[in-house]
Amino acid sequence: MDYKNVIVEINDGIGVLKINRPKALNALNSETLIEIMDAAKALESNPEVRVVIVTGEGDKAFIAGADILEMKDLTALEGMAFSQRGHDAFAALENMQKPVIAAVNGYALGGGFEVALACDFIYASEKAKIGFPETTLGIFPGFGGTQRTAKLAGLAKTKELIFTGKTIGAQEAYDMGLINKVVPHDQLMSDVMALAGKIKANGPFSIRLAKQLINRSLYMSTDDALMLEAKDFGLCFATKDQKEGMTAFVEKRKSTFKGE
Ligand code: CAA
16 A cells, blocks of 8 residues: 555664654544554564554654544544544554554644554653643544543543643653653654664564553453463463573573564
């Protein structure tokens, strides 16, 4: 697929998916949502790619939300389909078997912050501005924000953010547990690339299993999740990566994982 609104770059095992509509502050129209889904699937199936970074083009915005011009005259059924399109695109990010890091480089509002929340975790520039302005538009977050925010920040903080539509800075979002780290603006991509490099050096299959378990455990009883943990832990011992990792430890050398 040729992309108009996203850029995909792959460098040394790290895939960067950049939302690229800077004139509209990278706002998400349907075309962009479809491209995000396609790009996520392509990065997932590319064996070269071990870690994915999602960011926004330009210096001002990660993503300033769903496209208000496209939404303005939607009917109820079209609104539902638009929400579903967002859910499908972000599920492709959330369910990717590889780690996905959001590098929030500016405004991450509404649907923009919902993209970041579908990633495994978020690093943000100190200049990032985060929030859910949807209720100021007579709607509410419809790309997963009502669900994914509460899992990180709790119900009460989520309600305050959504009911007020206020915008908060990166530090406040960090204090609420929404983002993992605030970094100087100019250092954001280099810090996230370094982090991706560190993750890339570890066993891909074990990271994949850990990610699945952590994500699924939200919907399972602790007993069921622990049973699955024991099975998946056992499964690691069927991989060449586990043999390599432990042999390297014993031989006092650095391991080289192949994801096998
Ligand atoms: N949709 C469509 N276009 C958008 C947009 C959006 N969400 N956000 C910004 N743009 C466009 C503006 O219309 C403007 O285009 P023109 O130059 O053609 O007029 C361009 O991007 C630059 O924006 P501004 O001139 O407004 O830039 P600013 O620096 O003055 O303000 C901003 C920046 C505070 C982010 C402001 O653009 C803004 O408030 N944007 C809307 C944010 C928002 O409400 N997001 C939530 C959308 S609803 C949603 O996401 C629903 C959902 O959950 C599914």
